[in-house]
Amino acid sequence: MTVVVFECEYKGLRYAGLGLPVPGRPHTLHRVAEDTLRAAVLAGGPQAVAEAVTADPETVTVAVDDPELRLLPPLLPTAGNDSLVNGFMGTHRSKFDRAPAPDEEFVAPNYYLKGSGSWLRLPGEPLVTPAEPVWLLEEPEIALVHVNDEDGNPRYAGYTFGNDLNDIGVHLQNKWAWTPYAKLCETSVTPWLFLDEPPRTVTGRVTVERDGAAAWQGDFSCGLDSLFQRVEDMTAHLFAHPLLRRPGLVNYLLLGADKATYHDGFRIEDGDRLVLDVTSHGVVLDNTVQYGQAVAARS
Template identity: 30%
Template structure:
């Protein structure tokens, strides 16, 4: 039976973990947050499902009502946000190269094969290696730390200097590094890997700048084996009307890379295996409104939904104020 976990914050600020199955949802006994539950499971040599079963649950929770009341927060965090790392991989989905290739081909007015297309084709060729083999490494980027992570219904803020604030509907893997430095996947979440596509389009070498933005996680962490085929929808709502909508596909059946290959090429670096750290790693998408010529505006609402997740990820778009030039002083 599929176990879904969520983090709950009451009106008094008290934190709790919700465990949900098809039979209902309740509060996990004895733990206040997801990271504590995962550390307990590692210590006990249990899966998350086994740990929840052993700890037990209390009460009945209506997950949809809790979401609508603003009680569900991001399903993972860290007491020290500097120890939560946001990163991701691109050009990982079948069809994901089309929009990127067009963006960079148009920007360069080039007729030759772009670096994006070459990287995508290398992934198609070698992104799903045989068991035990190392596959082609993907594009990789850094998004920030825990201060860049927002939860369901919280605003995604584009900085005042940003040229665009565009959605990227994805799956994100949630990981905790155990006491011995071994990475553990806690599960998957729906995610919006929010980016600045205008900045990226100007020059591919600005990809790193375009990714230094907030990102949102859906309310549910799906435990157990990753689903092979995830299908849903991504839409933008403006002034109560759907401005843009398109199917959203993910899971390995729709990807050019295996999740295990993407995970290896992230965690092969020792600095990403520091005990106690949390990692949120975005697996990429093939669905962008920007590729269809949509320009978002503050007040727009991004909505992403996909089975087997039962709750949507919704976030309004906002813009921060213009900051003064950052001056560095000599000491």
């Protein structure tokens, strides 16, 4: 069975837990230092991470929906410049008109830099977009988490799930140049780190709620079996670039998304609540869209 770990802050102190907590039910948390879990990734991989969570005997028992508990993105360093959110585009088989041949030569998919890890948002938090987006698109994705060791070697820690909200309308206005603008929306991730290889099968359902009612619903898949490219080729190609191998860097790598609201002609609006129910893994990622403030005109 896949082990799940998470980090949080409770009454000003940092803790970690094992397993997926259930809202309203008590869950045991263990005191950890800010870098405990990242160091365990470098020391020995998933088993070392699970053991590191319970190494400190100091514990508290609290419900995950306690108002004094604040969940954290997986392995996020305190220093915002020590983490990176980035990803691939056009990776899903649903966006190709054929299946890849078994021996097909690898062609790297389009790539983008999203921003610092400090830009990540968690379930329940708003996702801020530009003040006047053209056409927003939610994107349920697997996010691979890597930690670079002191020599700059990326060490795979596990995976979580994210919503790479973006303005596909801007991207379509100029596919070759404006994608970085399209990605200037906040991204959310679940706080749960699954200590296992990237999953072959991930299925779920997106619901867009407007004024408290479901305005759009659709299924999605984002496991490795849904991808056109091989994930080992994608990561090897990416980490061939030295700038992404800076010692100590935590890398959140989004693997791309299936077709969703935009492909069905639906427009996400300010105030809509996006609910990504990853049913295959028992987790939910929900965020409300919030249009950002326009820049004040200068006199």
